[in-house]
Amino acid sequence: MEIIDRIKRLSKERGISLSFICEKMSVNKTYFIDVAKRNGTIPDDKLSIIANTLFTSVEYLKTGVEDEIDEIISALPDKSDNTVTIRIAAFGGGVHEVKISKDDLRDVVNMLEEEEEEGEDKN
Secondary structure, X not given: OOHHHHHHHHHHHHOOOHHHHHHHHOOOOOHHHHHHHOOOOOOHXXXXXXXXXXXXXXXXXXXXOOOHHHHHXXXXXXXXXXXXXXXXXXXXXXXXXXXXXHHXXXXXXXXXHHHHHHHHHHO
């Protein structure tokens, strides 16, 4: 399955229109059609926006293989409100329990990974 096919499938599964994704990327609404017609690739900066909008990873869009955190989050038991309870260790000690949606948890992990990559780029 190609990237465009994965994007279309995920957008349908998540109820997010391709037009909305195009709007987030600040491109024409025919962007995906144009890319498919010319058998082109989607730049990583646009893939990042698409992945964040579809609550997935760039790696999954490119390869169809979920990264480890997606597999872990997907394996978490579903509650009726689609939330999980996580424990966060505080710097000064102590542990806090936080109820968070699976989508928000993915966003937090993605943000932490991006910050880690930025830190590696500076070194």
